[in-house]
Amino acid sequence: MTLKESLMTIKDFRIDRCKKHNLCDILMIVLIGYLTGCKDFEEIHFTAEIWEERLKKYLVLPNGIPSADTILRVLAGIDGKELERVLAVYAWETFGSQIPEKEIIAIDGKTIKRSAYTNHNDESKSHKAAHVVSAFASSMEICFGQVKTEEKSNEITAIPELLDLLEIKGLIVTIDAMGCQKKIAEKIIEKKADYLFSLKGNQEKIHEDVKDFFNHELDEKYRQRYKIQSLSCEVEKDHCRIEKRDYYLCTNLKWLAEKDEWKNLGAVGMVRSHRMTNGSESTEFRYFITSLKDVRLAAKAMRSHWSIENNLHWVLDTVFDEDYCRVRKIHNASWRCVVAQNLNIIRKLVMNLLKGIELLVSTKKKNLTIGNKQTLCSQNEKCLLYALQQL
Incomplete structure (x- = not known):
């Protein structure tokens, strides 16, 4: 069609x-x-x-x-x-056969900033800015679907609805900490895909446990005991910045109390990013959980997730002027x-x-x-x- x-x-x-x-x-x-x-x-x-x-x-x-x-x-x-359905059907029928094996499907939300309306005389006539959650194939740079939500906090309920629109069998779904939910993990596994979720404070218990685990000295004995895989990416130079990323993936989860609460949980991981910008150094640690058990795939998924920001959201704002569209003149x-x-x-x-x-x-x-x-x-x-x- x-x-x-x-x-x-x-x-x-x-x-x-x-x-x-x-x-x-x-x-x-x-x-x-x-x-x-x-x-x-x-x-x-x-x-x-x-x-x-x-x-x-x-x-x-x-x-x-x-x-x-x-x-x-x-x-x-x-x-x-109906328009969301058209987007999903057209994208799948046109590009579905071209999706590479283990493609990364990044899911993330975006607020259309200037779509909000404030009526100072009657707050009942005010409306929050429109918010949409999109699914983006990282290497293909194609959007395969989206759903709208009332606000960012509703992404948790919007993501399962979006997953229902998608054919993700054999693919890897990445979601930031907002979507790190047990039911979402279960839905992804039911659709025969893999997942990688960023960890932050909204899953406080498992976040703290994973953080404490990787705070240990990662010597050879510790790595062998917990089957920790590691991978160091090449040094990158961009805008006077030198960055090195080290990825660690632990597949022995006997120590993790919450391991059985997450469907098909295969590993937990950490990314250590060391940056040098104009002589100033900084180190950042990020943590994640995943159904994957290969550090190379996990590293690719973790890195590729940001393509939705750079190649979808950024393009919508800079090429299509989405946040400055004159829809703001509608009262x-x-x-x-x-x-x-x-x-x-x-x-x-x-x-x-x-x-x-x-x-x-x-x-x-x-x-x-x-x-x-x-x-x-x-x-x-x-x-x-x-x-x-x-x-």
Whole structure:
């Protein structure tokens, strides 16, 4: 099923006599707007008007291009759950067969900052910022799904819902300390995947036990007794920083009182990061639990988890201006959050599309960024039409 066909399955909430534009056309126009680098509804509308004759080859457009206000009202009325389903189905059908063995699926939340609304005269009309939890394939740099939550503290209940959308058999799921929960571990194992969870204060008992365990001198005798594997990564140099990471993984868990409370718990681990920046030195310790029993896989999973911050959240903010989108100008609190969440899904659909295609143009620049591809789509008709054909 193509993306356009998936969008056509979304239920139209509008009254029949009020439908001047096809729902799928409106959503496709928003997608095209982001393909060409638009930042707000006015730009999306203006770009669509410029490309109207060409767009008629792919869209119905019975009454021309919808206004910016019409686009806004439609995005405020669509059920976000249906868009989330479209994202998951499209990502899996397009990229599912390309997922490498033991791919890292990083799960993390992001708050869309400017989607909050505060009414100082009537607090009941205020609304917290929209928050979404995403699943991101680290090496592929593809978002395979997301669910929305009311706030960050609700990630614990959102993660199982997100896992239900995903095909993760044979993959490794990484989650930060917020999602370090026994039921989430059980769900991941039920879906025949592995997990790696960061440890912090929200799991105080096991966090302190693992921390105390690795505070011992890690000499040869101690390592052999508890079957501790170790791995030192190469020194990295970045922005005047020299960093060395040492990974330790303990697979003998007889000493751990909570070992049977976590489904298929295979090991506990520690990462020691030693940094030197402009002559100043610092050492940081991080701890985790995992169903993995290989230190190399655990180290890869621990390191790869941060790809969701660098290659998804950062791109949404810097390339798509998500936190500065003019959705903040909507003064209806509930509309603001719904539109922000739905736009977040559409941006991820566009990111996946642009990540997955190589535009057919002659250019000296290789490995084009998403921003480069957006520029090509806005400036080169062949590039835009090729991207549209992939939809």
